[in-house]
Amino acid sequence: MLKVEDLGYWYDRQENSLFEHVNLNFESATSYAIVGQSGSGKTTFLSLLAGLDKPRAGQITLNGDPINQIGLTNYRKSHVSIVFQSYNLLTYMSPLNNLMTAMAITNSSHRGDKQYAQEMLRKLGLTDEQMTKNVQRLSGGQQQRVAIARTMVCDAKLVVADEPTGNLDEANTRDVIQLFQKIAHEQQKCVIIVTHEPDVAAACDQSYRLAKHEFKLEQV
Numbered sequence: 001m002l003k004v005e006d007l008g009y010w011y012d013r014q015e016n017s018l019f020e021h022v023n024l025n026f027e028s029a030t031s032y033a034i035v036g037q038s039g040s041g042k043t044t045f046l047s048l049l050a051g052l053d054k055p056r057a058g059q060i061t062l063n064g065d066p067i068n069q070i071g072l073t074n075y076r077k078s079h080v081s082i083v084f085q086s087y088n089l090l091t092y093m094s095p096l097n098n099l100m101t102a103m104a105i106t107n108s109s110h111r112g113d114k115q116y117a118q119e120m121l122r123k124l125g126l127t128d129e130q131m132t133k134n135v136q137r138l139s140g141g142q143q144q145r146v147a148i149a150r151t152m153v154c155d156a157k158l159v160v161a162d163e164p165t166g167n168l169d170e171a172n173t174r175d176v177i178q179l180f181q182k183i184a185h186e187q188q189k190c191v192i193i194v195t196h197e198p199d200v201a202a203a204c205d206q207s208y209r210l211a212k213h214e215f216k217l218e219q220v
């Protein structure tokens with residue numbers, strides 16, 4: 001589904017490239033962990049996959065089409081959902097309105113379907129009362145569930161997450177991993193998670209380690 005071809009990246013004034021000649025395939029209905037030492041370039045790599053930045057070398061294709069030809073704005077809107085460590089919800093809105101807004105902006109096939117959004121939030125453990133109050137009044141675990149529900153109501157087949165469990169306790173981390181597995185296997189999406197946590201990486205179907213400027217497939 002998503003193919004990384006001869007990818008290279010370096011920041012201006014950086015002496016060495018972060019990575020070069022990276023070739024990887026990411027398939028639908030599969031979850032992937034990206035692990036590696038702090039500063040090795042995991043977040044940078046994810047930002048290229050999400051179309052937030054452009055590669056210095058090589059290209060990324062989605063079902064055979066280079067993402068720069070799809071157009072990065074269009075690619076981000078229609079093909080990718082992003083989950084951040086800090087949730088990145090619209091803080092002046094309720095969980096329900098966060099989902100309704102995301103469905104409208106991304107032109108989801110569920111656009112305008114309030115019942116569907118409520119059903120998803122209920123599935124993720126939010127009560128009817130919680131889904132209509134301001135998101136800032138929810139716990140971190142609940143807010144991350146809302147961020148995950150947001151990816152579930154959008155049609156994008158690629159879900160990328162940067163340290164999605166970084167602010168969560170063990171129980172919430174376990175729940176969140178299970179949700180990502182469901183998104184991969186039940187919604188047939190491609191889920192790519194940058195993580196420092198061995199338990200999160202072990203729960204994914206495949207794991208890649210970024211080390212010494214290249215990615216190695218790691219058995220988990």
Ligand SMILES: Nc1ncnc2c1ncn2[C@@H]1O[C@H](COP(=O)(O)OP(=O)(O)OP(=O)(O)O)[C@@H](O)[C@H]1O
Binds near residue numbers: 037039041042043045
């Ligand atoms: N905007 C930037 N300009 C210059 N250098 C940057 C920029 N963003 C990141 N870097 C540097 O690039 C390297 C890789 O950063 P990146 O955040 O991708 O690593 P990471 O593996 O995700 O790290 P961590 O695990 O600590 O989050 C680091 O040395 C970082 O300091």
